[in-house]
Amino acid sequence: MKTILLVPLLAAVGALGLGAIPDGAPPFAPPQTVTVAAGEVSWRPLGNFSQEGKARTPRRVVLAVPGFEIMKHQVSRDQYSTCVAAGACAAVPAVGGSLPQTQVNWQDATAFAAWYSELTKQAWRLPTEAEWQLAAAERYGDAAADAGARDPGERMLSAYANGVFLRGSAGSAPRPAGGYGENSLGVADMGGNIWEWTDGCMVNGRLAADGTVVQSDPYCGVRIAGGRHRAAVIDFVRDASVGGCAVGLPPDHLGFRLVRDAGAPDRNGPAVW
Amino acid sequence: MLTRRAALMGAAGAVSLPIFARAAKAEEALTPAAAPADLSKLKRIRRELVAPPFVHEHEQVAPGEPRIVEFEMTIVEKEIQVDDGAYLQGMTFNGSIPGPMMVVHQDDYVELTLINPPQNMLQHNIDFHAATGALGGGALTLVNPGEKTVLRFKATRPGTFVYHCAPGGPMIPWHVVAGMVGSIMVLPRDGLKDHEGRRVSYDRVYYIGENEFYIPKDEAGVYKRYGDVGESYLDTLEVMNGLVPSHVVFNGKVGALTGDNALKAAVGEKVLFVHSQGNRDSRPHLIGGHGDLVWEAGKFNNVPDRDLETWFIRGGSAGAALYEFLQPGVYAYVNHNLIEAVNLGATAHVVVAGDWNNDLMEQVVAPTEMTGI
Numbered sequence: 001m002k003t004i005l006l007v008p009l010l011a012a013v014g015a016l017g018l019g020a021i022p023d024g025a026p027p028f029a030p031p032q033t034v035t036v037a038a039g040e041v042s043w044r045p046l047g048n049f050s051q052e053g054k055a056r057t058p059r060r061v062v063l064a065v066p067g068f069e070i071m072k073h074q075v076s077r078d079q080y081s082t083c084v085a086a087g088a089c090a091a092v093p094a095v096g097g098s099l100p101q102t103q104v105n106w107q108d109a110t111a112f113a114a115w116y117s118e119l120t121k122q123a124w125r126l127p128t129e130a131e132w133q134l135a136a137a138e139r140y141g142d143a144a145a146d147a148g149a150r151d152p153g154e155r156m157l158s159a160y161a162n163g164v165f166l167r168g169s170a171g172s173a174p175r176p177a178g179g180y181g182e183n184s185l186g187v188a189d190m191g192g193n194i195w196e197w198t199d200g201c202m203v204n205g206r207l208a209a210d211g212t213v214v215q216s217d218p219y220c221g222v223r224i225a226g227g228r229h230r231a232a233v234i235d236f237v238r239d240a241s242v243g244g245c246a247v248g249l250p251p252d253h254l255g256f257r258l259v260r261d262a263g264a265p266d267r268n269g270p271a272v273w
Numbered sequence: 274m275l276t277r278r279a280a281l282m283g284a285a286g287a288v289s290l291p292i293f294a295r296a297a298k299a300e301e302a303l304t305p306a307a308a309p310a311d312l313s314k315l316k317r318i319r320r321e322l323v324a325p326p327f328v329h330e331h332e333q334v335a336p337g338e339p340r341i342v343e344f345e346m347t348i349v350e351k352e353i354q355v356d357d358g359a360y361l362q363g364m365t366f367n368g369s370i371p372g373p374m375m376v377v378h379q380d381d382y383v384e385l386t387l388i389n390p391p392q393n394m395l396q397h398n399i400d401f402h403a404a405t406g407a408l409g410g411g412a413l414t415l416v417n418p419g420e421k422t423v424l425r426f427k428a429t430r431p432g433t434f435v436y437h438c439a440p441g442g443p444m445i446p447w448h449v450v451a452g453m454v455g456s457i458m459v460l461p462r463d464g465l466k467d468h469e470g471r472r473v474s475y476d477r478v479y480y481i482g483e484n485e486f487y488i489p490k491d492e493a494g495v496y497k498r499y500g501d502v503g504e505s506y507l508d509t510l511e512v513m514n515g516l517v518p519s520h521v522v523f524n525g526k527v528g529a530l531t532g533d534n535a536l537k538a539a540v541g542e543k544v545l546f547v548h549s550q551g552n553r554d555s556r557p558h559l560i561g562g563h564g565d566l567v568w569e570a571g572k573f574n575n576v577p578d579r580d581l582e583t584w585f586i587r588g589g590s591a592g593a594a595l596y597e598f599l600q601p602g603v604y605a606y607v608n609h610n611l612i613e614a615v616n617l618g619a620t621a622h623v624v625v626a627g628d629w630n631n632d633l634m635e636q637v638v639a640p641t642e643m644t645g646i
Contacts, residue, residue, distance in 0.1 A: 048639065050641060055639045093494065151628075152602060152629060153602035153628075157602060164533055167532060252357065253357075
C-alpha cells in the first residue's frame, strides 16, 4: 500500500464531518432511491498496468456485484447546502438551487455521506466502482486504451479515440435533475455531463500473459469518478474540467450520489420511494 | 481656415473618437494627390476564406508574376460561448475567432472587401500589420453598419502578420479582445527556406489564433451575460483594465481544437503552425515535439531558429513553426504558461497516426512498485 497524500487543510475539512446534527425533522425530503439487483459487470481496474515492463490495459473479467440501493438522482445543491449550513460540509463555489451539486471533491462527497448518515441513522456511502458500473448499466463508459494496443503511440491514440467517442455531446452547463433521463434501471442522469465520485482508487499493477491482473496496489490519493468515460481524479480537486492530463479528456463536472446500506439502524420504508 | 495639418489631425481624431466619425465624414473627403496605381495588367485571383484552424487553398511557390489577390470578409457581431457558462459578446471577422488567415506571396496585392452589415451596432475597420501607411489601412477602412469598403495594399514583406480591428481610442483594445484579430501569411515568391537557404515545404498548415477574454462576473462569481455588445462594454472595460483574463484560448473557445476537432497529422508529415496573438505575449510549445524551423517573429527574410522547445509570440504578432512529426500519438500544443494552458484554456491536441519508433523512445520499466527500499 502506497502512502496516501494527506493535505492538512483537507484533514481539517474532514474533521468538520462531525458537525452538530440538528434534532427534529430531516432537513430535506428523503431522496428517492432505486434498488439495483445483484448482477455482473465486465470489470477492469483503472490505473497503470504493465506486462513484461510495458504499459498494457488489463483484460476485462466478470465480477459479481451484490444488490444495493442507490439514490435515483445526484445530490442536489440544496441538499448539499444544508450540510454546509450545519457546519459539516465545506462550502464550495457552486451554490443554490435544485441543480445537482457540482464542484465537489471526494472529501466533500465523503463528508456529506458521513453527515447524512449521522443525521438519518442510516448507512449512506459512496458507491464502489463496481456498484457504479452496475447502476450505470448501458450508460457505463471506459476510455482505456484497447487491450490489444501495444506501442505507446497506439495506446494514446486508442484511449483518445475511445474518449472522443464516449463523450459524444457531453459538455456545457449542468442540467436540472432528470435532464439526462433515466437508464434502463430507472437511475437518472447517469453518464450525463456530471461525473460521479466513487469509493474506488486508482490501481497500479502487473498483468499475466493472458492480460489478467496478477498483482495490484491501490493508490487512494486518486479516486475514480464514474461517467461517460471513467476518470481518475485527485481527491481534493473540485473542478477537473480544466485539470486533466495535457492530452486527456477531462470530466466536465464533478458531483455524486450515495448508496444506502441495508441493516443500518432505523431503516424503513419501501425500496423505492 | 482648415490647414492641411488640421485636416489630417481631424481625420486622425475621427479615428480615435469613433462617436464623432459620422458627423466628421463630410470633411474627410481628402482627394489623393498621387495618381492611382495602374495595376490593369496584373492577373486577379479570388480566394474564398475558410474558418481557422484551416487555411484556404494556396501555392507555396508563386506560380508567376505578382497578382492581385481578392478577399472578402463580413464583420459579424454575435454572442459566442467560450466555455461552460461563459459567453462573450463577440466581434468577428467573417464570423470566426480568430478571423481567417489569408495567404499571398511577396509583391502580390491584397485587395480586401470589408463589409459591415446593417445588423451590427458598431463601426469597424482593419489594420494590417503587413501593410504600409494609413495606420495599416485602418484610417481608410472605417465602416459604419450598412457600409462596405475596399482596400488594396502591396504585400512587400514576407512573413506572418496580424491584422485587427482598430476603430479608435478605447474601441481598439476592446474590439481586439472581443475577437477581431486574424492573420495573413505573405510567403516568399520562391517559398520557405531553411537556415541554409534550401527550400522547404509543408504538408499541412494550421492557423492557431490565440485570444484572451475578459468576461465580467456578478457578485456571486457567475459570469455575466449581456443582451448585446454595447451592453457588455463598461463591465468588460473594467475587467480588461485589470489585465487578468478570464480565458486564454485557441480558436475562440476552451477545447475548440480537441476531441473531434483535434488537429490531424501523420508521422513523416511536415506541419506549419502559424500562431497569432493580437494583444498579449504567448509561448507556444508542442508537448512531445519541437519546432524544427521557427520564425519566432514570423518574418521569413530572417534565418529560422532550429530545434526550439518553446517559442515566443510577442503580443501583436504572428510567428510560424515547421515541424516534422516523428512519432505517433496524441500531442498537446499549448501556451507554455501552463496556468493559461490548463486552467484558462490554451490547449490544442494533435492526433498523429503512424508507427512507433523504439529508437526514439522506449518504455524500459513501466511504473511498478519499488522493492528492497
